[in-house]
Amino acid sequence: GAGVSQSPSNKVTEKGKDVELRCDPISGHTALYWYRQRLGQGLEFLIYFQGNSAPDKSGLPSDRFSAERTGESVSTLTIQRTQQEDSAVYLCASSLNTGVRNEQFFGPGTRLTVL
């Protein structure tokens, strides 16, 4: 079956513009995660969705960042009024369920460049 897919693969935008990044999880996976990876750095947790439960937004760096997920399907990460420090690769992952025993499968990421 298909893995996690993300679009676009690359996005270049001007400072101050809004961007939307999309993640299609593996079918049947109830848990979905967004991570940010700055150049040469590890991944930083941003937000987590599990079914219809309230999302864990504890990793979102500012109120310019928001994410939505409809049921157990597609998720979008929106960054408003982008800044140069938002430049990074944004990775999405999904897992069958929540918790440590459920492997997270990652997408290829979206590379965001803010000029």
Added chain:
Amino acid sequence: AQTVTQSQPEMSVQEAETVTLSCTYDTSENNYYLFWYKQPPSRQMILVIRQEAYKQQNATENRFSVNFQKAAKSFSLKISDSQLGDTAMYFCAFMKHDSNTGKLIFGQGTTLQVKP
């Protein structure tokens, strides 16, 4: 709060030789999980190996094995018989055992180059 530290930004190894990547972590938790992920140039993160903290036996997956030292909070990855396809960035990661969210905490990564 938990932290994960990888002190080797870059490493290289000759094909067929063995290399060890270091990872240390800090936590007050007693039960947790540790992971090594591989990120090739395609950017897609791949789980390499997982260790449960309450298990004393070191995890192994084919050519990959770990040296888990709980008291020292150390979790190194050994790659035996290195192959060109092992060239990638490797990340050590931590997850609390009772995590309801499955939130992973990552180290900064080590770039490994396998030379022919």
